[in-house]
Amino acid sequence: MSGTYLGMPAFPRAARAAVADTQLRRNLEHATGTIRGRRAEVVAELDDWAELRAAGAAIKDHTLRHLDRYLVQLEEAITAAGGTVHWARDAAEANRIITDLVRETGETEVVKVKSMATQEIGLNDALAEAGIMAWETDLAELIVQLDRDRPSHILVPAIHRNRAEIREIFRRAMADVPADLSDDATALAEAARRHLRRKFLAARVAVSGVNFAVAETGTLVVLESEGNGRMCLTMPDTLISVVGIEKLVPTWADLEVFLQLLPRSSTAERMNPYTSTWTGVHPGDGPQALHVVLVDNGRTGVLADRVGRQALRCIRCSACLNVCPVYERVGGHAYGSVYPGPIGAILTPQLRGTAGPLEASLPYASTLCGACYEVCPVAIDIPEVLVHLRAKAVDAKRRRVLPTAERAAMAAAAWTLGGPRRLGMAQRAAARARRLVGRLRWPLTGWAESRDVPTPAPESFRAWWRRTRGRTE
Amino acid sequence: MRIGLFITCFNDTLFPRTGKAVTALLERLGHTVVFPAEQTCCGQMHLNTGYQREAIPLVRRFARAFADLDAIVTPSASCAGTVRDHHARVAESAGDDRLATEVADIAPRVYELTEFLVDVLGVTDVGAAFPHRVTYHPTCHSLRALRLGDRPLRLLREVRGIELVDLPHADECCGFGGTFAMKNPDVSVAMGTDKLRHVLSTRAEVLCAADNSCLMHLGGLLSRLRAGTRVMHLAEILAAEEKAMSPARPHHRAPGARRTEHV
């Protein structure tokens, strides 16, 4: 599997291969099933969860509405505390800024804190092109990197791998691994720890993302489980933090809400083991140079969409992935983006546009079962956005002279349903052809491959009513 | 109380016996049911697939057909959900204030069958008899859009002779999802297969639900597998009586099998 998402096929095609991958199916069933149960337990412990969730949504909405103001406030606070703020319109600009910043230090290696924003902009590849090696230090992210694979989950990028596979990856790609490495979880973690410890001690530059940026003080916040992030954030001389512009919260009081929502939703913990916060630079303590790169990369476009903008509330907890029945069968790769699952299905087409076959197919990669909306800690109505994106796609095609087959079928259905006489006629025609319908393949190919096709009733309900009850209302 | 039956276009055409069951059931409970002939469809398929504009006349027609009824009862959780949760938005997007008022007026009077029985009529024992081993699948719209909760189970528990067994992992989607079943057939079938694994583990003879659409998907898989378990809308179980206890025929005709009547 290559490290890039370019030229990905539409979701149904990628999904076909994924559902046939038996090991992937069993890994995902186990992993998502476990985390789903644990999340439900820790969320049920709080009797004010509904209020917290509403508060989380309201704070994010407020911040997004006044984003211009809060971004400036953040920049001023960071600058006042001794940091430097850079603005990046898109991925290319962000990568250029970061590459230049690393070059200025003269270093050719950086350590990285697990970060979705840097994945989104493809930073590692951009740095590699400039001769700079970026080492992932999150355990699961490291596994993916060593395997030259792509992440398949927001929180657990190697969720598609089991321990035996991870041992093989380590043996193959980790230079300093013991020859007799077992697939015991402790042994694997120990091997990774020794490998990473050498990187931490040598690194002079670190790159991080952030979970939150507090506008009032210019403070950046990372929540993590392993402590590897803390190493990156404190030991190097230079810290470059990449921040999607939707990561802002106005105040520390607002942050409190999210520090309750995020751990319970993502790792099913009451509190995550490590919460790091940093504000500018402090002589003799921690990195002496702090660069903050604020990245738009399509976000202001999303903000302009009245329905779609709620996707920007996302705090990347991955609860929606873990409950999604489609994700559970397919895994993350078929979504063709660092954002898989339900949130990916609404975020990727909005950030990248729907010109490509993959992006255009994502709004349909859902049964609209609603499980994602129910667990989302910031109440993003994902089914609502999916349907909205479908409607936008349909409306964009209306300008074409020749209708698509689907549009023709939908128009025909709407005409048939336009009145009881038309519907009755269609029902009688279907009843006459009912034996044929059972054998129909096209246009029901996708259905009939594995499922029997129901036959229309010989007499519709309305015909039965008229025959047995005479006149209707 | 004037009770109008909203049959839904899908049941009207493919599963009329569900409509007959609802009618028989409500009449057995002493009510008169009317069938407004002007009704066709709530627009769910169009709305969920992104054809909002095509849905506008359907919403208009729905509002007109059911305007003067006290209660509108439907054997479909997903269509009830469409009317209650989406018609208002359609009216708004059409910029039609009168329609918006009509829709807001009608929505609270639309009930899925088990809601109507339990909440409005206040019954759980509807006098049914169905001596079979049955499991109930709460469809996503039953569960998350309408929040039917245990209403269907309370009704089923009172059915004489029934052997009701819990469905493991009941709250997981079956994989139907309307056009999803056609646009993403592989994932749809994978989800359906996992659902069936749980259904078959109950060793139930009958799988029931409040939506024939999901049952059509699961029933289509079951009959293809010759699994020996059939699907039935729960209205048909609630309508079943002591005297008419011959097993109902399967929804689906196996290819190559002799013709089976649908009524």
Ligand code: SF4
């Ligand atoms: S959409 Fe909601 S549930 Fe999904 S990752 Fe974002 S915050 Fe979490």
